[in-house]
Amino acid sequence: MSARPDGTASAQRRPKSLWLGIALAVIGLLGLVLLSTFGARTGPGASFGPFGNNSAQSFGSLGERIFLSGTDATGSAIPRSTPSMYGMMFGQTGCASCHGRDGRGGAVGAMMGSFRTPDIRWSALTSDEGPDEGGHAHSAYDEASLARALRDGIDPEGDRLDAAMPQWRLTDGEIAALVGYLGSLR
Numbered sequence: 111m112s113a114r115p116d117g118t119a120s121a122q123r124r125p126k127s128l129w130l131g132i133a134l135a136v137i138g139l140l141g142l143v144l145l146s147t148f149g150a151r152t153g154p155g156a157s158f159g160p161f162g163n164n165s166a167q168s169f170g171s172l173g174e175r176i177f178l179s180g181t182d183a184t185g186s187a188i189p190r191s192t193p194s195m196y197g198m199m200f201g202q203t204g205c206a207s208c209h210g211r212d213g214r215g216g217a218v219g220a221m222m223g224s225f226r227t228p229d230i231r232w233s234a235l236t237s238d239e240g241p242d243e244g245g246h247a248h249s250a251y252d253e254a255s256l257a258r259a260l261r262d263g264i265d266p267e268g269d270r271l272d273a274a275m276p277q278w279r280l281t282d283g284e285i286a287a288l289v290g291y292l293g294s295l296r
């Protein structure tokens with residue numbers, strides 16, 4: 111008889127702290143989703159964030175400019191397909207918005223879900239070590255096969271890349287500049 115009040119009390123306390131924990135985790139996740147959503151908005155027209163300003167002085171090289179902002183040497187957006195939900199929502203952004211500032215790829219959060227992107231540092235693209243965390247197996251890229259992947263969405267194996275990866279109308283000079291920049295990512 112005397113054991114019951116104690117037992118009841120602790121049985122009530124435990125579920126409460128569990129729910130509090132779940133609520134905190136959900137709030138934390140929502141915060142992360144919002145952060146990644148707004149963090150991805152670095153294209154021309156965005157007025158905030160370190161790369162919101164696309165004036166020439168903001169970039170160390172053409173490769174860096176394309177990688178971070180998706181704009182060409184004159185500051186105009188490089189034409190691309192935008193087949194994915196992500197592309198439609200965020201439009202004109204650079205490689206970094208999906209592959210990360212460090213080029214290592216990872217999870218990209220979009221409002222309708224998320225997807226993973228592969229490591230596109232030149233060291234990773236030129237190795238044929240099989241799938242990385244982004245999950246895309248390929249044999250080693252060179253500049254020509256990179257151009258085909260970027261322009262036509264075809265990897266060195268001849269396989270079609272997922273539609274979440276846009277196809278870009280890049281000049282040979284811009285591809286070379288990108289290769290230089292991807293090579294500088296460690």
Ligand code: HEC
Pocket residue numbers: 176177194196197203204205206207208209225226227228229230235244245246247248256259260265270271272273274275276278288
């Ligand atoms: C809207 C998101 C998005 C943007 C922007 C984007 N990519 Fe991708 N990219 C992807 C996804 C998703 C994949 C994986 C495709 C697959 O696995 O089939 C990918 C794949 C690739 C691959 C193939 C890698 C491999 O392992 O075969 C290369 C190379 C690449 N991207 C380079 C770039 C470059 C360079 C840019 C900027 C000019 C860029 N991407 C911009 C989403 C994006």
